[in-house]
Amino acid sequence: MISVSDALDNLFSLCTPLDTERLPLREVAGRVLAEDAVAKRDQPPFASSAMDGYGVRAEHPQPGDRFTVIGESAAGHSYDGTLGDGEAVRIFTGAPVPEGVTRVIIQEDVRREGDAITVTETLSENRNIRPLGGDFKSGDRITAPRRLSAQDVALLAAMNIPEVTVHKRPTVAIISTGDELVMPGETPGPSQIIASNAFGLSAMVEAAGGIARMLPIAPDDESLLRATFEMAADADLIVSIGGASVGDHDLVGKVVESLGLDRAFYKVAMRPGKPLMAGRLGTALMLGLPGNPVSAMITARLFMIPAMDVLQGLPPSPAPRHKAVLMAPVSANGPREHYMRAIQKSDGVQPFSRQDSSLLSILSQANALLVRPPHDPAREAGETVEVIRL
Numbered sequence: 216m217i218s219v220s221d222a223l224d225n226l227f228s229l230c231t232p233l234d235t236e237r238l239p240l241r242e243v244a245g246r247v248l249a250e251d252a253v254a255k256r257d258q259p260p261f262a263s264s265a266m267d268g269y270g271v272r273a274e275h276p277q278p279g280d281r282f283t284v285i286g287e288s289a290a291g292h293s294y295d296g297t298l299g300d301g302e303a304v305r306i307f308t309g310a311p312v313p314e315g316v317t318r319v320i321i322q323e324d325v326r327r328e329g330d331a332i333t334v335t336e337t338l339s340e341n342r343n344i345r346p347l348g349g350d351f352k353s354g355d356r357i358t359a360p361r362r363l364s365a366q367d368v369a370l371l372a373a374m375n376i377p378e379v380t381v382h383k384r385p386t387v388a389i390i391s392t393g394d395e396l397v398m399p400g401e402t403p404g405p406s407q408i409i410a411s412n413a414f415g416l417s418a419m420v421e422a423a424g425g426i427a428r429m430l431p432i433a434p435d436d437e438s439l440l441r442a443t444f445e446m447a448a449d450a451d452l453i454v455s456i457g458g459a460s461v462g463d464h465d466l467v468g469k470v471v472e473s474l475g476l477d478r479a480f481y482k483v484a485m486r487p488g489k490p491l492m493a494g495r496l497g498t499a500l501m502l503g504l505p506g507n508p509v510s511a512m513i514t515a516r517l518f519m520i521p522a523m524d525v526l527q528g529l530p531p532s533p534a535p536r537h538k539a540v541l542m543a544p545v546s547a548n549g550p551r552e553h554y555m556r557a558i559q560k561s562d563g564v565q566p567f568s569r570q571d572s573s574l575l576s577i578l579s580q581a582n583a584l585l586v587r588p589p590h591d592p593a594r595e596a597g598e599t600v601e602v603i604r605l
């Protein structure tokens with residue numbers, strides 16, 4: 216059995232970033248930027264007012280000082296003259312600050328009578344002027360690779376960049392295997408259950424920037440399973456569920472081998488998820504996930520998502536871990552790395568008492584995986600442990 220980190224390294228070595236495409240801004244949220252985006256302008260493009268009030272020419276205006284209002288500068292409409300001593304312009308938030316203005320006094324701090332204003336309050340140190348280029352300057356960069364957030368898209372738009380180069384979305388073919396499976400909404404026979412895993416995995420794939428292609432359920436029949444894998448051949452990543460273990464009806468390994476799988480590993484020292492398999496199948500990457508629902512979801516979180524990130528051009532990186540305080544004692548761990556379903560709150564992390572890998576109801580309540588290294592000794596409440604957020 217291979218360790219989780221060696222298995223991940225093997226998987227990463229099989230992943231090559233997908234091609235790139237240029238897309239308009241409206242379509243790039245969640246995509247991975249493939250080339251640096253370069254600002255085409257300064258922001259703000261002029262010194263601008265941070266408040267509604269009066270722009271004046273005076274270093275330290277005091278209560279009682281008077282100014283004559285000679286014009287107006289509004290957002291989109293600048294005042295083109297230059298201010299002299301004792302003069303003011305009516306100015307609004309975002310408006311260009313005219314030549315000669317040294318500060319903006321907020322309107323709450325003055326009294327206006329006709330064309331005259333009088334300072335009524337002791338003013339703060341703040342000049343209420345945003346400098347030209349104070350947010351970003353022409354030539355500033357958003358560097359690739361980077362998964363673009365909503366905030367990034369707003370910044371790109373402000374930089375006047377209407378389209379960017381991003382990596383293509385990986386197509387992920389998802390194959391459920393097993394005679395016992397029917398689709399949600401169908402009427403299962405007496406020994407049948409619902410094929411839940413493909414739905415959980417599709418949701419994960421879409422959330423991670425991929426395109427999920429759910430294939431028909433493959434029964435426990437070699438030639439039908441082979442035909443299903445052949446249907447998936449043009450995907451970037453083929454993910455099968457179930458049939459990965461040692462039972463008489465566990466046919467995935469045999470079938471992918473007959474199709475020419477270049478196997479990277481089979482069986483990982485982790486719990487759940489031991490019978491995990493990975494390799495190259497033609498032009499596609501292949502991950503054979505175990506069938507137990509929690510095992511499938513956790514191996515997808517730990518292997519499929521990082522692999523999809525690399526396909527999208529991000530650097531190889533395992534699921535991020537964080538420190539947390541253990542809130543209840545846990546017994547010693549065995550030889551496999553254990554990913555315990557847990558709830559993490561502000562004061563610490565608490566694993567569920569039931570950890571069977573068939574329990575989707577527990578996984579659904581969990582918001583974290585408590586990671587127990589192989590042979591980790593028993594731990595007391597109050598000790599520091601590592602968690603992966605779900």
Ligand SMILES: Nc1nc2c(c(=O)[nH]1)N[C@H]1C(S)=C(S)[C@@H](COP(=O)(O)OP(=O)(O)OC[C@H]3O[C@@H](n4cnc5c(N)ncnc54)[C@H](O)[C@@H]3O)O[C@H]1N2
Pocket residue numbers: 391392393395396408409410411412413456457458459460461462465487488489490504505506507508510572
């Ligand atoms: N003698 C041994 N038996 C088992 C071992 C072992 O080492 N020796 N490993 C166990 C572990 S660990 C796991 S995990 C399971 C994984 O087995 P498979 O990958 O072959 O999965 P299946 O047998 O096909 O299914 C297991 C379980 O999951 C249900 N299932 C399968 N697909 C789906 C789906 N798409 N949606 C919902 N549920 C699904 C299936 O009905 C079974 O109940 O093997 C252990 N056995």
Ligand code: MOO
Pocket residue numbers: 485486487488489490505507510572
């Ligand atoms: O490792 Mo299996 O994945 O425990 O249920």
